[in-house]
Amino acid sequence: MIRFSIYRYDPDKDAKPRMQDFELDEALLEGRQMLLDAMLLLKAQDDTLSFRRSCREGVCGSDAMSINGRNGLACVTPLSDLKQPITLRPLPGMPVVRDLVVDMEPFYKQYRSIKPWLINDEPEPEIERLQSDEDRRKLDGLYECILCGCCSTSCPSFWWNPDKYLGPAALLQSYRFLVDSRDKATSERLDDLEDPFRLFRCHSIMNCVEACPKGLNPALAIHHIREMLLRRSS
Amino acid sequence: MRRTERGSRSGGGLGEWIIQRVSAVYVLLFTVWLGVSLSVSPVHSHADWVSFSSGYFFRAAAILFIVSLLIHAWTGLKSVFLDYVHNWRLRFVLLMTLALLFTGMLAWALIVIGGV
Numbered sequence: 032m033i034r035f036s037i038y039r040y041d042p043d044k045d046a047k048p049r050m051q052d053f054e055l056d057e058a059l060l061e062g063r064q065m066l067l068d069a070m071l072l073l074k075a076q077d078d079t080l081s082f083r084r085s086c087r088e089g090v091c092g093s094d095a096m097s098i099n100g101r102n103g104l105a106c107v108t109p110l111s112d113l114k115q116p117i118t119l120r121p122l123p124g125m126p127v128v129r130d131l132v133v134d135m136e137p138f139y140k141q142y143r144s145i146k147p148w149l150i151n152d153e154p155e156p157e158i159e160r161l162q163s164d165e166d167r168r169k170l171d172g173l174y175e176c177i178l179c180g181c182c183s184t185s186c187p188s189f190w191w192n193p194d195k196y197l198g199p200a201a202l203l204q205s206y207r208f209l210v211d212s213r214d215k216a217t218s219e220r221l222d223d224l225e226d227p228f229r230l231f232r233c234h235s236i237m238n239c240v241e242a243c244p245k246g247l248n249p250a251l252a253i254h255h256i257r258e259m260l261l262r263r264s265s
Numbered sequence: 266m267r268r269t270e271r272g273s274r275s276g277g278g279l280g281e282w283i284i285q286r287v288s289a290v291y292v293l294l295f296t297v298w299l300g301v302s303l304s305v306s307p308v309h310s311h312a313d314w315v316s317f318s319s320g321y322f323f324r325a326a327a328i329l330f331i332v333s334l335l336i337h338a339w340t341g342l343k344s345v346f347l348d349y350v351h352n353w354r355l356r357f358v359l360l361m362t363l364a365l366l367f368t369g370m371l372a373w374a375l376i377v378i379g380g381v
């Protein structure tokens with residue numbers, strides 16, 4: 032038997048959240064190994080249990096949650112790595128819609144605010160805007176982000192000021208456009224980061240690096256942005 | 266671009282971040298230098314101490330040390346207030362109190378070290 036302790040909360044019905052114990056017979060897994068596989072079987076037992084999932088292979092980012100106290104994606108977390116009872120909670124600091132489903136709007140709002148698209152007013156070339164190999168490589172470690180929110184919701188600075196501090200995910204994306212050779216708004220983008228909150232609430236606590244299920248390093252991206260600001264001002 | 270809260274350009278972002286680091290470096294350098302020179306030529310008596318600490322160089326370096334320390338503490342505590350104190354009125358009162366306290370400490374240090 033695999034034991035679970037799962038956060039349950041329906042704001043419309045429950046006065047406050049509670050933890051509910053579940054048990055699952057390993058045989059039902061039929062060799063499947065991931066936490067999400069087990070959760071789907073639990074849902075078959077009790078269909079009021081709510082969580083998001085879609086791709087089941089670490090691509091869509093929808094099943095981010097707190098797993099034994101650490102943020103991660105259920106679909107790429109092997110059951111064998113987890114101490115029992117496996118404790119599942121919603122992403123920390125986000126408003127709970129129901130059980131493990133949270134309202135990601137504060138996170139998306141910060142993402143939208145960095146203008147996550149190429150800004151380039153030069154006349155469009157006939158076919159496409161080309162990049163050298165070297166320039167393209169600068170985007171490695173940045174473009175892979177799936178916006179799961181594991182990093183930002185593990186960052187204390189984001190917990191305290193989710194409305195003013197961009198958080199590691201949005202900052203990683205901000206850097207992704209700052210270093211893109213095809214983007215021409217570098218200076219405006221940097222202007223937008225120069226206030227006490229949007230970038231400078233980061234205290235290099237490094238929780239974000241620890242949390243990212245795609246192995247990305249938002250803290251390093253933040254460091255590079257600071258370097259760009261320094262270079263510009265000197 | 267749109268911002269959630271517009272801060273003054275120099276008063277909080279990059280400028281403060283640089284100041285915080287520069288002051289930390291000086292505080293560290295001074296502490297190491299003081300430790301090394303005191304262990305190379307230990308101070309045994311009050312007279313030793315007077316001769317060690319009365320030179321212009323030492324007094325200038327020590328005053329710069331106090332200033333750096335206060336500036337570093339100021340930027341650090343301000344950062345803590347920005348993190349945790351979300352009511353701007355309370356934050357303003359806290360920062361003003363701190364500014365007053367630190368100015369007092371600086372004046373005191375100037376009197377002791379500078380002998381003014």
Ligand code: SF4
Nearest residue numbers: 186233234236237239
């Ligand atoms: S390094 Fe910065 S962004 Fe990452 S968790 Fe720490 S404070 Fe947050």
Ligand code: SF4
Nearest residue numbers: 176177179180182243
């Ligand atoms: S940086 Fe990593 S943890 Fe953060 S949103 Fe992107 S993929 Fe998720």
Ligand code: FES
Nearest residue numbers: 086087091092106
């Ligand atoms: S279900 Fe898509 S990332 Fe886990």
